[in-house]
Amino acid sequence: MSDCCRVPAPQVADVERCPVSRTTGKPVELLTVKALLTETALGRLSKVAHRFCPDPSCDVVYFDAERATYGRRELRVPVWQKEAFGDRTVCYCFGVSEESIRAEIQTTGRSGATQCVRAHIAAGRCACEVRNPRGACCLGDVAAAVKRVELELHGSAATLR
Numbered sequence: 173m174s175d176c177c178r179v180p181a182p183q184v185a186d187v188e189r190c191p192v193s194r195t196t197g198k199p200v201e202l203l204t205v206k207a208l209l210t211e212t213a214l215g216r217l218s219k220v221a222h223r224f225c226p227d228p229s230c231d232v233v234y235f236d237a238e239r240a241t242y243g244r245r246e247l248r249v250p251v252w253q254k255e256a257f258g259d260r261t262v263c264y265c266f267g268v269s270e271e272s273i274r275a276e277i278q279t280t281g282r283s284g285a286t287q288c289v290r291a292h293i294a295a296g297r298c299a300c301e302v303r304n305p306r307g308a309c310c311l312g313d314v315a316a317a318v319k320r321v322e323l324e325l326h327g328s329a330a331t332l333r
């Protein structure tokens with residue numbers, strides 16, 4: 173391909189990339205970082221912009237604009253994006269995990285986890301900004317986890333309905 177028709181790669185500012193995996197991080201509130209770091213890790217926090225590294229194979233959970241990083245073991249909870257599928261916690265506010273979803277489907281034939289979490293959110297009980305390491309609403313993650321567990325149990329989500 174000649175140079176004239178090459179589309180330039182989108183430029184992502186260096187501060188937006190994880191210093192380890194080079195993945196583009198998602199902005200996360202300082203409040204979230206403060207709430208989830210261990211006491212020791214919190215002791216080196218800088219009051220600058222932080223981002224979440226979503227790469228499952230990268231140990232870095234948070235990095236900041238000064239390239240400081242915080243790994244999985246520097247958080248108070250396991251980070252589901254960084255753990256293997258099986259019994260990960262998906263909704264940190266109400267304790268929904270792949271294991272609880274699986275148990276519910278095996279007992280009742282379906283999971284009401286998504287509806288349950290949605291009802292809690294509607295009632296203003298959601299605390300994702302201080303409990304979910306990603307600092308954002310987990311509803312989409314819960315819906316995806318239900319589908320994935322259904323797929324694991326039945327081979328296809330469609331056969332369940």
Ligand SMILES: [Zn+2]
Nearest residue numbers: 190193225230
């Ligand atoms: Zn990373």
